[in-house]
Amino acid sequence: MIDPVALAQALIRCPSVTPKDAGALGVLAEALTPLGFACTPLPFTGDGGPATENLYATVGSGGKVFCFAGHTDVVPPGDSGLWKHDPFGGVIANGLLYGRGAVDMKSAVACFAAAAGRHLAKGPFKGTIALLITGDEEGDAINGTPKLLRWLQEKTITLDHCLIGEPSSTVTIGDGIKVGRRGSLNTRVVVEGIQGHAAYPAKALNPIHALAEFICRLTKTPLDAGTAAFEPSTLVFSSVDVGNPATNVIPAKATGNFNIRFNDAHSFDTLKDHLTAVAEAVEIETGATVTLHFNLSGVSFVTKPGPFTDVLDNAVAAVTGAKPEHSTTGGTSDGRFIKELCPVVELGLMNATMHQANECVPVADIEKLTDIYTAILGAYFAE
Numbered sequence: 429m430i431d432p433v434a435l436a437q438a439l440i441r442c443p444s445v446t447p448k449d450a451g452a453l454g455v456l457a458e459a460l461t462p463l464g465f466a467c468t469p470l471p472f473t474g475d476g477g478p479a480t481e482n483l484y485a486t487v488g489s490g491g492k493v494f495c496f497a498g499h500t501d502v503v504p505p506g507d508s509g510l511w512k513h514d515p516f517g518g519v520i521a522n523g524l525l526y527g528r529g530a531v532d533m534k535s536a537v538a539c540f541a542a543a544a545g546r547h548l549a550k551g552p553f554k555g556t557i558a559l560l561i562t563g564d565e566e567g568d569a570i571n572g573t574p575k576l577l578r579w580l581q582e583k584t585i586t587l588d589h590c591l592i593g594e595p596s597s598t599v600t601i602g603d604g605i606k607v608g609r610r611g612s613l614n615t616r617v618v619v620e621g622i623q624g625h626a627a628y629p630a631k632a633l634n635p636i637h638a639l640a641e642f643i644c645r646l647t648k649t650p651l652d653a654g655t656a657a658f659e660p661s662t663l664v665f666s667s668v669d670v671g672n673p674a675t676n677v678i679p680a681k682a683t684g685n686f687n688i689r690f691n692d693a694h695s696f697d698t699l700k701d702h703l704t705a706v707a708e709a710v711e712i713e714t715g716a717t718v719t720l721h722f723n724l725s726g727v728s729f730v731t732k733p734g735p736f737t738d739v740l741d742n743a744v745a746a747v748t749g750a751k752p753e754h755s756t757t758g759g760t761s762d763g764r765f766i767k768e769l770c771p772v773v774e775l776g777l778m779n780a781t782m783h784q785a786n787e788c789v790p791v792a793d794i795e796k797l798t799d800i801y802t803a804i805l806g807a808y809f810a811e
């Protein structure tokens with residue numbers, strides 16, 4: 429049997445700041461192997477990304493494949509003076525396990541490994557339990573999940589459902605699952621006019637005024653009113669840059685950056701069309717040249733309510749007494765890649781201290797999440 433708390437401590441003691449593995453995946457494989465898991469280390473390199481360790485582990489055969497996806501890399505601890513305990517010490521104090529990755533998400537990886545052990549101890553079952561663990565989730569993921577998924581496809585390994593152990597709970601463990609994520613599109617706008625003297629604006633073409641018009645047009649009309657599964661999409665300018673130190677000069681160029689978090693009412697193409705139309709309208713009105721540079725981080729996805737989400741809802745309710753809320757808030761996750769292969773949801777610990785100094789999780793929550801994951805496996809393979 430795996431003790432999830434001890435395994436979480438052992439994982440935290442590996443200082444696996446992205447893209448370093450620092451032995452973390454070896455610790456996990458060492459825990460899984462005695463349970464009967466076949467562990468395949470999958471190091472990937474190249475494509476401009478850092479060398480990354482990854483792991484695919486499976487046990488069982490036939491039937492449906494239930495995949496747990498997660499990561500053992502962590503964000504840097506930041507100023508170590510702000511920590512009450514060594515961020516890589518795995519210290520337990522006053523019922524809390526401290527350390528970088530305690531919440532995001534080494535403990536959830538440990539919970540799932542322990543839950544798999546408990547499920548296997550119940551006797552033979554028809555189906556396959558898989559773990560898909562990457563060492564580059566907190567970075568650009570170039571040699572992480574996308575290449576893991578490509579490897580699965582090359583081996584013609586299919587997944588039926590996937591649960592990502594990202595922190596999804598807010599006030600109490602199991603109070604929320606993420607059934608989807610918004611898409612994210614970053615765009616840089618470059619507006620070019622004609623440089624001139626501030627006293628003779630008629631002889632110049634002010635790109636700042638044209639950029640202001642572009643910003644107003646984009647921000648005064650909402651992108652949508654929300655959909656069944658999503659809040660309204662948002663558009664946020666993060667920067668406007670001119671770099672002009674002179675007070676008597678109209679500059680030649682003004683630039684800006686904005687981010688759109690979009691729901692399932694939009695695709696990359698529909699957003700591109702919308703933004704291009706606004707840019708063209710501003711060009712016609714102002715005479716300036718407006719150029720857009722798009723950088724898509726991920727499109728939106730949602731796993732619709734059905735038998736799979738019912739299994740999760742009921743398993744959570746069996747342990748905590750209440751069904752979880754379904755939400756689609758937050759940033760992007762590796763779900764944006766996995767959704768191409770199978771339905772995916774996220775269910776994990778409370779997210780309050782993730783990425784903070786003194787990241788910590790109640791030890792009792794580690795036990796509870798293990799119970800939840802065990803209940804999920806039981807219900808999933810009983811179907």
Ligand SMILES: [Zn+2]
Nearest residue numbers: 532533565594
């Ligand atoms: Zn994470």
